[in-house]
Amino acid sequence: MTKYIFVTGGVLSSLGKGVTAASIGALLKHSGKKVGMLKIDPYINVDPGTMSPLEHGEVFVTRDGAETDLDIGNYERFLDTSFLKTSNFTTGQVYSSVIERERSGGYLGQTIQVIPHIVGEIVDRIKKAGQGHDILVVELGGTVGDIEGQPFLEAVRQMKHDEEVAGTFFIHVTLIPYIKAAGEHKSKPTQHSVQELRRIGITPQMIIARSERPLPKTFKKKLAFSCDVSQDSVIEALDANTIYAVPISFMQQNILAPIAKELELGELAPNMEQWDALVKKIVSPQKRVTVGFVGKYLELKESYKSLIEALIHAGAHLDAKVNFCWVDSEEIEERGAEALLQDCDSVLVAGGFGARGVEGKIQAIEYARTNGVPYLGICLGMQLTLVEYARNVLGWEDANSVEFDEETTHPMIYLIDQFINQSGETELRTHTSPMGGTLRLGEYPCETKEGSLLREAYGDEVIFERHRHRYEANPTYRPDLEAAGMVVTGESNGLIEAVEIPSHPWFLGVQFHPEFTSRLQTPNPSILAFVKATLEHAKNA
Numbered sequence: 001m002t003k004y005i006f007v008t009g010g011v012l013s014s015l016g017k018g019v020t021a022a023s024i025g026a027l028l029k030h031s032g033k034k035v036g037m038l039k040i041d042p043y044i045n046v047d048p049g050t051m052s053p054l055e056h057g058e059v060f061v062t063r064d065g066a067e068t069d070l071d072i073g074n075y076e077r078f079l080d081t082s083f084l085k086t087s088n089f090t091t092g093q094v095y096s097s098v099i100e101r102e103r104s105g106g107y108l109g110q111t112i113q114v115i116p117h118i119v120g121e122i123v124d125r126i127k128k129a130g131q132g133h134d135i136l137v138v139e140l141g142g143t144v145g146d147i148e149g150q151p152f153l154e155a156v157r158q159m160k161h162d163e164e165v166a167g168t169f170f171i172h173v174t175l176i177p178y179i180k181a182a183g184e185h186k187s188k189p190t191q192h193s194v195q196e197l198r199r200i201g202i203t204p205q206m207i208i209a210r211s212e213r214p215l216p217k218t219f220k221k222k223l224a225f226s227c228d229v230s231q232d233s234v235i236e237a238l239d240a241n242t243i244y245a246v247p248i249s250f251m252q253q254n255i256l257a258p259i260a261k262e263l264e265l266g267e268l269a270p271n272m273e274q275w276d277a278l279v280k281k282i283v284s285p286q287k288r289v290t291v292g293f294v295g296k297y298l299e300l301k302e303s304y305k306s307l308i309e310a311l312i313h314a315g316a317h318l319d320a321k322v323n324f325c326w327v328d329s330e331e332i333e334e335r336g337a338e339a340l341l342q343d344c345d346s347v348l349v350a351g352g353f354g355a356r357g358v359e360g361k362i363q364a365i366e367y368a369r370t371n372g373v374p375y376l377g378i379c380l381g382m383q384l385t386l387v388e389y390a391r392n393v394l395g396w397e398d399a400n401s402v403e404f405d406e407e408t409t410h411p412m413i414y415l416i417d418q419f420i421n422q423s424g425e426t427e428l429r430t431h432t433s434p435m436g437g438t439l440r441l442g443e444y445p446c447e448t449k450e451g452s453l454l455r456e457a458y459g460d461e462v463i464f465e466r467h468r469h470r471y472e473a474n475p476t477y478r479p480d481l482e483a484a485g486m487v488v489t490g491e492s493n494g495l496i497e498a499v500e501i502p503s504h505p506w507f508l509g510v511q512f513h514p515e516f517t518s519r520l521q522t523p524n525p526s527i528l529a530f531v532k533a534t535l536e537h538a539k540n541a
Contacts, residue, residue, distance in 0.1 A: 001166035002036075002130035003263045006156050007139045008204070010174040010193025015210045016237060016246075017173050018071035021139040022078035023247040024171070027256055028135055029079050030270035036133035037075040038126065039068070039088045041141040042148035046092040049439075057302030061468045061516055062087070065442025071139060073306045073516070077313075078247070080519045086129045091148060094121050114151055122155035127164065135263070144172075144196050157201040167263045172197065172204035173237070176211040176223075185215060187223050194227045205262060206233040206255075214238065233258045242282045242312070244520055248272060278316045278520055287320040289534045292344030294327045294364045294381075296357035301326075304350055307378070310518035314531040317523050322531060329360030337367035344373070346506075346534035351379030351469070351513065355404045362388045374506040374533040376526070379469050382509030385499060386412040386473055386481065393484050403471050414474045440467045446497045446512065452489035453508050454498050457529035463490075465512035472496070473511065506533035 007021045021037065029035045045051060048059045049067035060073040066085030075083055098121050102112050110117075130136035138156070142149040160168050174190040190207065197204055207227055209215060215223075215236055224231045235253050240246055256268040291311065297303035308324070315322040327340045329349075337360075341347055347368040349361050361381065365388040368375035377385045383401055390399035390412050398405070401413030446463050448455040455461070473496035478488055481499070490498025490510065501507040510526060518524035 001164060002127075002133055003135050003167040003169075003265075004126070004130065004156075004159060004165060005135060005137045005169045005171060005259065005263075006202075007137065007171045007173060008144055008153070008197065008202075009140070009142070010144045010172055010196070011189045012175060013143055015173050015175055016243075017139050017141075018074045019243050019246050020171070020173050020208050020237065021071070021137050022074040023250050024255065024259075025075060025137045026078040026247045026275075027251055027270045027272070028137075028268070029081075030272055030275070031256065031268040033265070033268075034132070034134045035079060036130055036136040037072070037079065037083055037087055038129040038136055038138045039071045039075075039141065040122075040126075040138065040152050041069050041088065041090040042146065042152065043090055043141075044092045044095070044148075045090060046096060047088075047090060057300060058305040059468065060306060061441055061466050061513065063443045063466065067439075067441065067468070069141070070302060070305050073309070074243075076516075077306075077309055077519045078244075080521050082517075086125075089125050091151075094118060094125070094151075097121055115154065118151050119155045119158065122152055123159060123162070126155065126159065135265075144193055144200075150200075153197075153200050153202060160202075169206070169259055169262050170197075170202055170204045171206045171208060172227075173208040173210060176209045176215065178211065178213050185211065185213070185219050187219070187226060190223065191226050203228065205229060206235065206258060208235050208237050210237045212239055230258060242279060244275070244279050244282060248276055248279060274521060281316045281319050282312060282321075285315065285319055285321040287318070287535060288323060289315075289320055289345045289531070289538045290323045290325050290343065291531075291534060292327055292341045292347045292364070293324045293350065294329050294332070294341075294347065294361055295350040296329045296352050296361075298326050298328050306513070306515040306518070307348075307350060310515040310524055310527045311531065313518050313520050313523035314528040316520065317528060318531055318535060320531065320535060322534075327364070329357035329364065332360030332363050333357070337363040341367055341373075345538040346374035346376070346530065348375075348530070349377045349381030349384065351381060353380070358384065358404055362391070366392055369501065369504060369507065372505050374530065374537050375504070375508070376530040377509035378515070379467075379511060379513055382499065382511050383413045383471065383473060385509035386477070386486075389481060389484070389486050389501075390477065393486075394480060401471060410477070412474055412477055413471045415470065416472050439470050440472075442466055444492045444512070446490045446492045448498075449487070449489040452487070452498075453500055453506065453529065454489045454510075454526065457525040459525070463525075465510070465514055466516040467512050469511065473499075505537065506530070 009017045025035045047067045058070040059067045060070050063082045064084045068088035159165050174193050176185050220234045224234050260268045311322045325344050361384050390396045396410040399410040400408040402411045443464050443466050489500045497511045499509045514524040514526045
């Protein structure tokens with residue numbers, strides 16, 4: 001049977017529950033345990049797929065095509081594992097399932113209530129996520145005391161007494177404020193948060209104390225007594241230079257000892273040598289480069305979480321610090337690409353939805369192409385690569401994507417009405433289809449062209465990468481593009497997946513999202529190749 005570690009948060013949000021959960025999962029995995037991860041989100045949306053990146057941050061896509069919370073990305077990056085749609089669920093999904101079952105007569109006329117029906121559905125989903133694992137680390141979104149989280153806390157409380165559960169361990173992440181005027185840390189917010197958990201019926205067995213300053217031993221002792229945990233179960237989580245330093249910090253504080261004792265896991269000795277070496281290269285790199293990061297959700301950098309982390313991974317393996325020159329594509333429309341990108345060693349145009357800022361991205365692509373600057377275009381960045389080439393090389397001034405101009409006479413990017421989805425089923429997509437769940441989502445194969453940058457980067461004839469988009473490159477224009485010097489170097493069942501310009505020093509556009517498969521210990525090959533090209537360009541500049 002599976003053992004469960006539950007991670008809750010107190011006092012306020014954004015304390016780092018996701019990094020805490022991922023760090024513990026990584027240490028357990030490096031100790032030889034089979035570890036699963038689960039994020040429970042209390043919002044009523046069915047998934048984050050239709051939520052604005054500025055509202056929610058990045059939507060992370062799993063291998064099997066689920067649009068999930070960005071914390072699933074942290075789990076994959078820390079544990080070097082691909083998780084599935086069972087690793088994330090929301091209040092909306094829970095209620096939808098219960099209501100659908102009720103409408104089909106599945107409850108035999110019972111009155112449907114939060115207890116036992118909603119809570120029962122939550123427990124069932126947690127157990128399903130735990131199948132096949134020694135340990136499942138479960139992160140509960142939100143903050144203790146939020147009304148939205150009450151059914152989830154009740155569910156995990158009940159699991160303490162479930163005969164199908166081999167053991168439970170509760171970790172509470174909370175803020176320890178430092179009052180500068182008084183010159184001391186304060187424990188009362190944590191005490192009140194723990195009291196709220198106790199009122200619900202959950203007694204945390206470990207406190208992860210988020211603090212900007214180290215905690216004195218006397219304070220940690222006081223915190224342990226007031227929260228009724230052992231002193232070795234008060235773990236400092238100080239601000240770190242990189243999130244990847246957190247597992248090392250936890251290991252140095254022997255975080256696994258009380259967990260192993262309570263869950264009867266035996267002696268755990270995680271092997272973190274390679275991890276530690278990579279962290280040192282992130283913190284103290286030998287080289288530095290600057291990537292011009294062109295996007296339109298820059299007000300919230302979490303919108304590009306996986307891409308930022310993927311560049312950090314590549315930099316760590318190349319002993320280089322990747323600095324970001326954040327460039328708003330709308331600002332390019334006002335000031336021009338050269339003014340904003342001339343000091344960059346390479347240009348990256350990220351994905352996105354909607355017409356805002358598109359012309360600025362096209363200008364950035366033209367700048368990189370005409371100046372021989374290494375270029376990587378991802379998803380929309382790849383699609384606009386075709387539009388820019390059609391306009392400025394082929395001379396088709398109105399070339400566009402039908403997403404932005406339905407009347408264009410040269411629809412370089414178009415909508416496929418009938419599409420074979422990841423399950424092999426025919427899916428109908430039109431301009432009026434619902435937004436949620438109608439994208440091409442999840443992992444698809446891509447055949448790479450011999451002699452291409454793509455083949456060189458991956459070293460494989462067929463690669464597998466993840467998608468999140470509705471529109472596709474129009475194959476009608478492939479002969480024109482290739483006659484003019486742009487080559488299709490990646491294909492998936494007849495769909496154009498990647499394009500390159502062989503006469504350019506390094507120019508690659510990919511329809512997929514390579515950042516979703518990048519991890520600290522195994523960086524994504526195309527992003528690694530892009531950073532290598534950036535380093536080479538910087539050296540020769």
